[in-house]
Amino acid sequence: MVDVLVVGGGMAGVSIAYELAAHASVLLAEAEPTLAEHTTGRSAAIYAPSYGSPVVRALTVASGPRYRALETELDTPPLLTPHGSLWVAVDDDGAGRVEALPAEPVSPRQARELCPVLRDVRAAVWDDTASDIDVMALHQGYVRGLRARGGTIRNSSPVTATNRDGAGWRVTVGEDEIGADLVVNAAGAWADELAAKAGVPAIGLRPLRRTLALASGAAEVDPAWPLVADAADRFYFRPEGFRLLISPADETPSEPCDAKPDELDVALAIERINAATTLGLRSVHIAWAGLRSFVADRNPVVGAWPEHPGFAGQGGYGIQMAPALAVLGAAVVLDRPVPGDLPARDVSPGRSANQVVDGGDH
Numbered sequence: 001m002v003d004v005l006v007v008g009g010g011m012a013g014v015s016i017a018y019e020l021a022a023h024a025s026v027l028l029a030e031a032e033p034t035l036a037e038h039t040t041g042r043s044a045a046i047y048a049p050s051y052g053s054p055v056v057r058a059l060t061v062a063s064g065p066r067y068r069a070l071e072t073e074l075d076t077p078p079l080l081t082p083h084g085s086l087w088v089a090v091d092d093d094g095a096g097r098v099e100a101l102p103a104e105p106v107s108p109r110q111a112r113e114l115c116p117v118l119r120d121v122r123a124a125v126w127d128d129t130a131s132d133i134d135v136m137a138l139h140q141g142y143v144r145g146l147r148a149r150g151g152t153i154r155n156s157s158p159v160t161a162t163n164r165d166g167a168g169w170r171v172t173v174g175e176d177e178i179g180a181d182l183v184v185n186a187a188g189a190w191a192d193e194l195a196a197k198a199g200v201p202a203i204g205l206r207p208l209r210r211t212l213a214l215a216s217g218a219a220e221v222d223p224a225w226p227l228v229a230d231a232a233d234r235f236y237f238r239p240e241g242f243r244l245l246i247s248p249a250d251e252t253p254s255e256p257c258d259a260k261p262d263e264l265d266v267a268l269a270i271e272r273i274n275a276a277t278t279l280g281l282r283s284v285h286i287a288w289a290g291l292r293s294f295v296a297d298r299n300p301v302v303g304a305w306p307e308h309p310g311f312a313g314q315g316g317y318g319i320q321m322a323p324a325l326a327v328l329g330a331a332v333v334l335d336r337p338v339p340g341d342l343p344a345r346d347v348s349p350g351r352s353a354n355q356v357v358d359g360g361d362h
């Protein structure tokens with residue numbers, strides 16, 4: 001019997017479990033033998049306050065000071081390393097979008113000074129508050145912190161049934177039946193499947209596959225280059241040592257699964273980045289893919305289902321918002337005060353149905 005059962009050991013699960021464990025007994029159940037095997041282990045590790053909807057940006061900004069506090073609290077190495085991001089318009093579509101981005105306008109010449117391999121830049125904006133995230137240090141820090149607070153983690157323990165039991169729940173975790181007052185659904189791309197097992201309506205989460213690869217080419221990569229992202233969302237790249245992390249910014253609908261990269265998506269990333277730069281990318285050392293899952297308004301879903309007491313969801317623009325979302329989720333779930341800088345109502349599962357249904361989270 002535990003106060004809270006958290007389902008899923010990715011960033012959403014471990015972060016809220018840690019925050020909950022300050023006030024409650026917590027068990028985290030993960031289906032896989034290792035934690036962070038799905039989306040969390042496959043991200044580009046970018047913290048970009050200029051990325052996403054206003055709600056996403058507010059939560060990303062609110063996470064900034066919390067990242068710094070967590071370095072001490074969880075005894076981690078630096079979690080954010082400053083690394084600016086440059087949004088570029090390379091065609092009409094991008095030119096129509098780049099100026100709306102909340103970052104500082106720079107001239108095409110300044111853009112090429114920041115990243116000299118860029119060819120024709122129509123317009124650009126610069127976000128010097130962006131950083132690289134040490135995703136594994138954050139994830140492992142939350143795991144250590146959860147255990148230090150008395151929380152328990154069970155790997156290789158899929159949740160296969162969740163039934164009402166009086167005011168709480170009776171949950172099948174691996175081979176065992178466990179009683180829990182509250183269930184937190186942090187099952188990532190599988191969140192709607194888990195909700196269905198609990199008799200809670202789906203939120204219309206749509207898993208979308210995104211591909212990343214490490215590439216190199218004719219031109220030498222300078223580790224000081226910024227993250228360069230197409231304002232029209234057709235590619236991004238950033239140095240990873242002397243290689244280049246590349247993506248076609250793809251969003252291919254998928255079932256919840258162990259996502260694999262499609263070689264056509266890798267080829268698309270190379271083609272688009274070669275068209276925008278003089279990099280002459282030729283070879284790929286490794287490629288991978290993961291599922292980013294969204295509801296219709298693309299805001300995260302965090303909090304309790306008012307009409308399904310004791311069932312809550314936690315999902316996010318995953319990593320960059322995780323510290324703020326975890327604090328917000330834990331406060332809502334335990335009915336404690338929500339810090340004033342966190343927009344609880346905008347991310348609640350109970351927000352306007354047509355914003356949530358037919359879409360996804362993160």
Ligand SMILES: Cc1cc2nc3c(=O)[nH]c(=O)nc-3n(C[C@H](O)[C@H](O)[C@H](O)COP(=O)(O)OP(=O)(O)OC[C@H]3O[C@@H](n4cnc5c(N)ncnc54)[C@H](O)[C@@H]3O)c2cc1C
Pocket residue numbers: 007008009010011012013029030031032035036037038039040041042043044045046047157158159160186187188189190194210211212289290291292314315316317318319320321362
């Ligand atoms: C290619 C790519 C690039 C990205 N880049 C960035 C970036 O630069 N910055 C950023 O902030 N975000 C980025 N993201 C998004 C970020 O990675 C995700 O938002 C975040 O990792 C989601 O975490 P999660 O815990 O919700 O999901 P997951 O990490 O997928 O965790 C869910 C877990 O639940 C488990 N589970 C599912 N069902 C059950 C069950 N029934 N019982 C027990 N366990 C279950 C799964 O096994 C899984 O481990 C990127 C994503 C991708 C794919």
